[in-house]
Amino acid sequence: MPPALQREIARFSQALRRHRLVAGAGYGVVVALAAVLIAVIAARLAPLWHQAALLLASVWTVGGGLFGGATLGYLWPMPLPRRLRLFDRRLHLADRLTTAWELGQGRITAPAALTQLQQTETLDVVRAIDPQPAFPLHPPRTVGVAALVLLPALALALFLANPQESVLVQREAQQQATTAAITQLEAAQETLTTNDALSEAEHAVALKALEEALATLRDRRSTPAEQQAALSAAERQLAGLRSPEATAQLQRLAEASPLSTADVVQPLAEALQRGDAEAAATYLRDLLDPSGKQPLTTEEALALADAFQQMADALQATDPELAGQLATAAQEIYSGDMASARDAVQQAADTLSEAAQADAANQTLEETQAAVQQAQEGLGATQRQTTTSTPAEGAAAQPGASGAQGEPGTSAQGQTSAGAAEVPGSGDNTHSEDAGSGQPYGSAEAPRITGQGSEITLPRQEASGSPRTTTGLPGEARIPYQDVYATYAEAAQADLSRNVYPPALRAYVREYFDGLEP
Numbered sequence: 001m002p003p004a005l006q007r008e009i010a011r012f013s014q015a016l017r018r019h020r021l022v023a024g025a026g027y028g029v030v031v032a033l034a035a036v037l038i039a040v041i042a043a044r045l046a047p048l049w050h051q052a053a054l055l056l057a058s059v060w061t062v063g064g065g066l067f068g069g070a071t072l073g074y075l076w077p078m079p080l081p082r083r084l085r086l087f088d089r090r091l092h093l094a095d096r097l098t099t100a101w102e103l104g105q106g107r108i109t110a111p112a113a114l115t116q117l118q119q120t121e122t123l124d125v126v127r128a129i130d131p132q133p134a135f136p137l138h139p140p141r142t143v144g145v146a147a148l149v150l151l152p153a154l155a156l157a158l159f160l161a162n163p164q165e166s167v168l169v170q171r172e173a174q175q176q177a178t179t180a181a182i183t184q185l186e187a188a189q190e191t192l193t194t195n196d197a198l199s200e201a202e203h204a205v206a207l208k209a210l211e212e213a214l215a216t217l218r219d220r221r222s223t224p225a226e227q228q229a230a231l232s233a234a235e236r237q238l239a240g241l242r243s244p245e246a247t248a249q250l251q252r253l254a255e256a257s258p259l260s261t262a263d264v265v266q267p268l269a270e271a272l273q274r275g276d277a278e279a280a281a282t283y284l285r286d287l288l289d290p291s292g293k294q295p296l297t298t299e300e301a302l303a304l305a306d307a308f309q310q311m312a313d314a315l316q317a318t319d320p321e322l323a324g325q326l327a328t329a330a331q332e333i334y335s336g337d338m339a340s341a342r343d344a345v346q347q348a349a350d351t352l353s354e355a356a357q358a359d360a361a362n363q364t365l366e367e368t369q370a371a372v373q374q375a376q377e378g379l380g381a382t383q384r385q386t387t388t389s390t391p392a393e394g395a396a397a398q399p400g401a402s403g404a405q406g407e408p409g410t411s412a413q414g415q416t417s418a419g420a421a422e423v424p425g426s427g428d429n430t431h432s433e434d435a436g437s438g439q440p441y442g443s444a445e446a447p448r449i450t451g452q453g454s455e456i457t458l459p460r461q462e463a464s465g466s467p468r469t470t471t472g473l474p475g476e477a478r479i480p481y482q483d484v485y486a487t488y489a490e491a492a493q494a495d496l497s498r499n500v501y502p503p504a505l506r507a508y509v510r511e512y513f514d515g516l517e518p
Contacts, residue, residue, distance in 0.1 A: 001104035019135035020073035026139025028069020033150040047167040090134040177382035181375035188371035197360035209237040246358040256314035258307035278356035281349040305333035
């Protein structure tokens with residue numbers, strides 16, 4: 001084939017590539033629009049993606065379809081025989097290019113003069129042809145029609161409110177709460193692993209309880225109710241390992257702490273009141289240490305003996321061993337025998353150390369249990385927030401609500417405290433307080449909680465000889481409200497941290513004190 005004819009074929013081929021680039025870009029955009037529309041419809045039928053993510057993805061998808069279609073159209077190979085037949089058909093060349101190529105390749109046998117004549121005539125014809133009308137630089141009509149149909153449908157699907165959006169928000173909030181709970185339990189598990197206050201059996205049970213709870217939290221198929229149940233089970237197992245005798249002993253020591261204004265007694269009284277028996281024991285050992293640089297004065301020794309005697313009298317019925325040691329120390333100080341007093345004080349300090357060691361396991365279990373409670377409350381709070389986001393669900397979940405909005409008997413406090421979701425069977429008497437479940441209380445339990453409540457014992461201490469305030473009329477407050485609020489709020493918080501209560505009751509108590517805050 002003559003070089004001049006080859007150049008004309010290359011000119012036609014370049015026009016074809018530009019045409020296929022534009023057409024490919026159009027088809028790529030249509031395919032991308034169709035794919036995005038399918039994804040948006042799927043996201044409206046199931047909670048798959050957020051609207052903002054779909055909008056961003058649609059921009060990238062359409063852009064990718066445009067670029068990919070144009071690239072494929074321009075670079076997609078087409079054999080020369082097929083191109084020549086296409087040129088002959090589109091440019092109305094009556095198979096001149098195909099015949100010239102076949103003659104040049106020897107596929108058609110003809111005299112050399114005839115071959116040269118045919119190629120010369122073909123070259124004269126193709127030189128006068130402009131390929132642009134046959135290969136226009138615009139997409140086919142079908143592409144335009146498809147784009148006109150897909151674009152409005154996609155715009156409506158993207159910008160109309162998606163009913164699955166709230167489901168996605170709830171799911172993500174629950175997942176974040178679950179992740180936070182897992183982090184808390186893993187930290188508690190690591191602390192528990194390195195702690196040697198527990199026995200081997202207690203260690204194994206506590207670690208197993210945490211591991212079972214973590215397994216449920218890590219299971220993506222677990223429901224919020226199952227996660228709450230797993231945390232409640234772990235909390236019950238940890239609470240069952242605690243020794244009430246050790247806690248009661250520290251409580252008795254706190255109640256028997258000496259009431260004295262002497263400086264030598266104050267560190268001992270403060271350590272016992274905060275439940276730190278080991279600190280009290282250390283103070284007693286150092287107090288009468290003969291190697292001390294400053295021995296006790298007579299007044300300090302007598303004040304200390306009075307404190308020992310007072311504690312001995314208070315502990316005589318509940319802890320006779322420690323009471324005897326303290327009484328002996330007091331008598332030896334009164335008699336001036338400081339060596340014997342030191343021995344008696346040493347024995348009392350050893351008894352206090354034993355009490356501290358017995359309660360060390362309780363402290364460890366209490367810290368671990370507090371971590372489980374925090375994780376449980378975090379999950380419960382997230383569940384209540386996501387559930388009450390729908391007004392109808394929030395109204396249905398209110399304790400004691402009769403079902404009709406604005407009906408007499410529905411209190412504002414009941415509406416505020418009803419933050420949990422309504423679950424099947426929540427109206428039946430099937431909720432167990434001991435289970436520690438994060439599920440809300442049903443209508444059968446609501447009167448008992450909102451009316452009677454759960455009694456919390458608040459500590460009350462009075463110094464001996466302190467006068468009572470009797471001013472004021474009957475029924476009036478004799479102490480300023482802001483002076484007692486902090487004491488009662490702290491006592492309630494301490495009681496919540498020491499005992500096992502359901503998350504719903506914990507939230508109710510906290511809301512109650514938040515509402516009373518001056």
